[in-house]
Amino acid sequence: MVTTDLASGAPGVPAPTALADDGHPGWASRPERATAVSRRFQEAREQGLIHCDPGDMPAQAVAEAVDAAAAVVRCALESHGDDEALAALESVLDLSLLERELIEDGAHRRGRALLRVQDGLSKLRAVDGVAEIVDRAPRELVESCGFDRAVLFRVHDGRMVMEAAYFGDDSAGAEKMVAFAQSVSPPLDHMLLETEMIRKRAPAIVRDATTDPRVNRPIIDFSLTRSYVAAPVMPTGQVIGFLHADRLYSGQTVDEIDRDTVWAFAEGFGYAFERTVLMERMRRQQAEVRTALATAEAAARALQDADLDLRKVDPPEQSSAARSLVEPESIRAVLTRREVEVLRLMAAGRTNQQIAGDLVISTGTVKSHVKRVLRKLRATNRAEAASTYVRLASVPDAGWL
Structure with missing residues (x-):
């Protein structure tokens, strides 16, 4: 159960459920990623065959290790060290196999993520109210796509205004987060990451929010965010808001697949939001037309029932x-x-x-x-x-x- 720190007003953070062996919340720490290939990757790190930071993409780290091992093989062959060359060649083969498996595993993860996005968006399409779909978007991003927390900002008068947040069981923390963010409402020219997303029309990833100069420091400090992904919402080509998501409670670092997942969800949410707005406007217009018709009918009925007054015109x-x-x-x-x-x-x-x-x-x-x-x-x-x-x-x- 997630707690709330009442002294600071910020959402409390439980201890991470799983950590990599080096003490950092790493790629292999997620339960759904604890596959055979992820364990092999972790073993290769422990053996010193792969050197990477917790936020690095595994396949890229392995590719760099393959290049390094291949260089060793070439040097050994040039120096006529057959035994050394054979050992290095075996390492290259093992790492190449691991690289291929990591790529396949990543493709599998992307496929699962896409199915989760579709599931979340299908639930949003059933919503017929603007206020409800705004509240439901962060919730579906968490429950359907596997994130721990998600927030939705709108762009208003050049500022970032938080409209909704979903922190799982920590509803009090989500309410405090929305209240604090609305009190801050930072201007976009101070939000370098969001300004970059508006300019590029693309998502972004923050691997270390504690040191990244592009983030809004007050919001990051209040939310205790360590790393997160963000994507713009732009159904008509113009950015009208942003979706942010992280994996704070489970102590996990987000990666490129998380970024692309939020990007796909944000794009679908934008279209669902636009449809909901149009449907609500249509219902309101229909109600106004019905009222006008009822008024005209009442006026006509009153004319018909009016008393006659015998007098000169x-x-x-x-x-x-x-x-x-x-x-x-x-x-x-x-x-x-x-x-x-x-x-x-x-x-x-x-x-x-x-x-x-x-x-x-x-x-x-x-x-x-x-x-x-x-x-x-x-x-x-x-x-x-x-x-x-x-x-x-x-x-x-x-x-x-």
């Missing part, structure tokens, strides 16, 4: 048609905001009692507002007033109407 300047041609500016001048609210509900077909409930006022107050609205709009009944509102609602510059 109004003069042309006082006719109903002329009265309905009230300019938006004059409406704003004669109606108060409360009267506009009453008029809007009248146009929606609400009764006086329903309007009173919506605005939390008495029915008598509503009747007074209705009378004033009719008088100011020079409307003979509610239907005419509703018709005027429907017309003004379609005028782009009608202001707060």
Whole structure:
């Protein structure tokens, strides 16, 4: 269980579950990587056949060892040292075999990682709300792709704003991380790594966050991150955010496959996010259209049910048609905001009692507002007033109407 350091406010870090023999969280420490080829790689390191740092790619380290051993073979052959040349040649063959196996193992890992990314993205595609998909993205990156922690930033006014974080069981630590990062919200010109990702439109890897000058020091220190991978989110070609992930709790160093995994996930998430935004906008537009249709229907019904008034037709300047041609500016001048609210509900077909409930006022107050609205709009009944509102609602510059 992950704990939270309440004194510092930062997410606590348990002891790593596995370490390489040199005391560093290395490539062979991950449970899913404890294969035969990884054990052979570790043995070769212990025997001094391979020299590499914990963050180096194993296949590359072996390739360098093969080149070094081949050089020894050439020197031994040139000096006619057959025994020495034979021993060096055997070392070259063993290392070459190990290099091939590491490449195959890496390809296998990449295949598994791709399947995990697809699984995570398929779950995101089932989300139909913008707020939900933003919260779910870091969670799926952790649960589906095997990371320990993940955070999602958005780019806003040239700054990095953390929108969501998922730290597994440490929900308190994730909340503290979001609150702290939002209080900092570093400008992008101070985030050299993110600026580089925007320029290159490519992911990045930080092998040692404690010394890397490209990172934001306050966020790194607060999160206790040792190494992490990051990728830009850019569904339309423009970077709108970043996904970061690490393996802090298990004490493991991220590598290039982790970087590419986050990159693939970020790309798919960008498209899923864009689709969710469009769907939400479409639903909102449909709701507005339905409201407009309901308002028009209520106005038409009110016209149909209006009482007849046996009197001479109004003069042309006082006719109903002329009265309905009230300019938006004059409406704003004669109606108060409360009267506009009453008029809007009248146009929606609400009764006086329903309007009173919506605005939390008495029915008598509503009747007074209705009378004033009719008088100011020079409307003979509610239907005419509703018709005027429907017309003004379609005028782009009608202001707060």
